[in-house]
Amino acid sequence: MKSLRNICLAAPLFFLLPLHTSTSPASEDQPSTRQYNAHACVGCVVVVSVIEQLAQVHNSTVQAAMERLCTYLPEKLLLKTTCSLVVHIFGPDVIKLLRADMNADMVCHTLEFCKQDPGQPLCHLYPLPKAWKFTLEKARQIMKKSLTLKYSRSGSDICSLPFLAKICQQIKSAIENSVPFKDVDSDKYSVFPTLRGYHWRGRDCNDSNRLAYPGRRPDNWDIHQDSNCNGIWGIDPKDGIPYEKKFCEGSQPRGIILLGDSAGAHFHISPEWITASQMSLKSFFSLPTALTDELNWPQLSGATGFLDSSSGIKENSIYLRLRKRNHCNHRDYQNISRNGASSQNLKRFIGSLSRNQLLDYPAIVIYAMIGNDVCKGKIDPVSEMTTPDKLYSKVMETLKYLNSHLPNGSHVILYGFPDGTFLWDNLHNRYYPLGQLNKDVTYANFYSFLSCLQISPCQSWMTSNKTLRTLTTERAAQLSNTLKNIATSKKFTNFDLFYLDFAYQEITEEWQERGGQPWQLIETVDGFHPNEVALLLLADRFWKKVQLQWPHVLGKENPFNPRIEQVFGDQGGH
Ligand code: CA
Numbered sequence: 001m002k003s004l005r006n007i008c009l010a011a012p013l014f015f016l017l018p019l020h021t022s023t024s025p026a027s028e029d030q031p032s033t034r035q036y037n038a039h040a041c042v043g044c045v046v047v048v049s050v051i052e053q054l055a056q057v058h059n060s061t062v063q064a065a066m067e068r069l070c071t072y073l074p075e076k077l078l079l080k081t082t083c084s085l086v087v088h089i090f091g092p093d094v095i096k097l098l099r100a101d102m103n104a105d106m107v108c109h110t111l112e113f114c115k116q117d118p119g120q121p122l123c124h125l126y127p128l129p130k131a132w133k134f135t136l137e138k139a140r141q142i143m144k145k146s147l148t149l150k151y152s153r154s155g156s157d158i159c160s161l162p163f164l165a166k167i168c169q170q171i172k173s174a175i176e177n178s179v180p181f182k183d184v185d186s187d188k189y190s191v192f193p194t195l196r197g198y199h200w201r202g203r204d205c206n207d208s209n210r211l212a213y214p215g216r217r218p219d220n221w222d223i224h225q226d227s228n229c230n231g232i233w234g235i236d237p238k239d240g241i242p243y244e245k246k247f248c249e250g251s252q253p254r255g256i257i258l259l260g261d262s263a264g265a266h267f268h269i270s271p272e273w274i275t276a277s278q279m280s281l282k283s284f285f286s287l288p289t290a291l292t293d294e295l296n297w298p299q300l301s302g303a304t305g306f307l308d309s310s311s312g313i314k315e316n317s318i319y320l321r322l323r324k325r326n327h328c329n330h331r332d333y334q335n336i337s338r339n340g341a342s343s344q345n346l347k348r349f350i351g352s353l354s355r356n357q358l359l360d361y362p363a364i365v366i367y368a369m370i371g372n373d374v375c376k377g378k379i380d381p382v383s384e385m386t387t388p389d390k391l392y393s394k395v396m397e398t399l400k401y402l403n404s405h406l407p408n409g410s411h412v413i414l415y416g417f418p419d420g421t422f423l424w425d426n427l428h429n430r431y432y433p434l435g436q437l438n439k440d441v442t443y444a445n446f447y448s449f450l451s452c453l454q455i456s457p458c459q460s461w462m463t464s465n466k467t468l469r470t471l472t473t474e475r476a477a478q479l480s481n482t483l484k485n486i487a488t489s490k491k492f493t494n495f496d497l498f499y500l501d502f503a504y505q506e507i508t509e510e511w512q513e514r515g516g517q518p519w520q521l522i523e524t525v526d527g528f529h530p531n532e533v534a535l536l537l538l539a540d541r542f543w544k545k546v547q548l549q550w551p552h553v554l555g556k557e558n559p560f561n562p563r564i565e566q567v568f569g570d571q572g573g574h
Contacts, residue, residue: 370415
């Protein structure tokens with residue numbers, strides 16, 4: 001973490017966003033300098049756009065717009081303080097440039113957050129103004145004495161400024177805590193929501209006892225304490241029978257475990273964070289939580305979500321359905337997903353899966369690496385895509401790992417790849433949130449901006465190049481076939497194995513039957529991930545198909561559910 005740009009990575013949220021959307025390939029542990037610079041460019045363009053548009057919406061000065069933005073931010077994670085500092089340092093330069101009629105691209109190029117490498121195209125979000133070279137030169141003249149540029153060019157660390165040192169330190173640790181692929185504590189269950197806490201796997205009910213956690217078989221029928229955190233314990237005074245025995249014995253309890261990527265973790269950036277016309281004091285309330293969850297919302301995801309959806313649709317997550325079917329399953333969920341995860345890098349974090357073959361109940365494991373094997377952000381995406389052979393060998397490794405870690409009687413379901421051509425087809429001519437106010441930026445512009453900077457989360461589908469989109473779809477189909485072949489030909493001792501198609505087409509049709517539009521199923525800000533509605537519709541499909549084809553996977557309906565509710569209420573909540 002050094003150089004001016006990184007204080008800006010830390011600064012307003014926007015600089016963090018692209019860092020996390022990055023679907024970095026398996027070979028890269030940390031984003032490269034080029035990626036950092038590209039993210040700083042996107043961050044700068046977003047922030048300057050928001051400031052400019054806030055001024056436009058409120059008919060205020062740029063100075064007032066910057067102050068307004070800072071007042072909207074919460075103090076948590078020092079967001080408000082950082083914002084004020086950033087305004088203090090960079091504000092005067094931004095004001096000067098916006099006054100000279102520069103747009104956000106030009107401001108960020110002048111301040112050198114965006115750089116045009118020799119022989120490379122100029123990356124821009126908005127349409128290029130005529131005579132931009134001349135304008136840029138003029139702007140650089142204005143900026144000769146700029147503090148921003150001085151630091152930017154000297155390459156010195158802005159955190160070395162005495163009044164920034166402490167705050168930089170705090171911001172750095174806040175960021176480091178949210179880095180994907182960070183090692184997980186050996187004690188995997190937590191009483192805290194974020195930082196891989198109970199938003200990600202069932203909440204710990206006894207932090208002092210490492211042998212008490214969701215998903216285990218009850219210890220001595222939980223006579224004295226709730227060893228499996230399902231909220232059921234103690235003895236029925238009427239007959240002296242332990243409640244765990246009475247309500248759960250023979251009910252075939254099971255947990256749900258997702259091995260997934262950013263889609264499975266429910267990556268989501270709120271459109272309100274970048275849309276000036278919708279921005280208010282309430283807009284950023286959820287931001288600190290989101291940042292400490294790597295901008296993911298597993299608590300609202302299709303596989304392991306346990307909170308009521310804010311999207312207004314009635315469908316529930318797979319976890320909530322399993323819980324409804326058998327209340328003994330309460331809190332038995334694990335979302336083992338990472339931004340950027342693929343078949344090729346899963347082995348780096350599969351160790352955070354927690355299941356004891358002797359002590360725990362069986363689990364339903366969903367393997368859903370649905371994009372990063374074919375989604376590449378580099379210049380030659382096709383050559384970097386996972387081949388069927390490579391997929392085969394990594395998936396077999398994963399399955400062997402699972403066979404040696406899952407309790408007998410578990411189930412594993414391999415999810416196929418979607419056909420991502422719906423992204424371009426449904427979005428390319430729609431306005432991007434930053435382009436809605438002045439009708440000047442479409443998703444096609446946004447996609448090409450990210451591709452130009454080589455940080456597109458899926459350059460191979462988020463592109464105007466139809467040939468490339470088709471090739472990507474072909475590869476995705478081949479990889480799905482590989483998974484299907486594995487599922488039909490391989491046998492394992494501790495689980496049975498199934499394959500499900502990724503049914504994007506089906507949920508789109510269903511959504512249209514309900515009067516919706518296909519684009520409403522895609523994340524607004526990143527223009528890539530399935531959104532909450534899509535995830536819940538997919539969960540619904542999953543449930544119906546499994547129920548129809550392999551009902552034993554879901555277990556039985558527990559006749560004691562009403563009694564459990566009667567005695568234990570909400571079983572301690574989530
Ligand atoms: Ca219990």
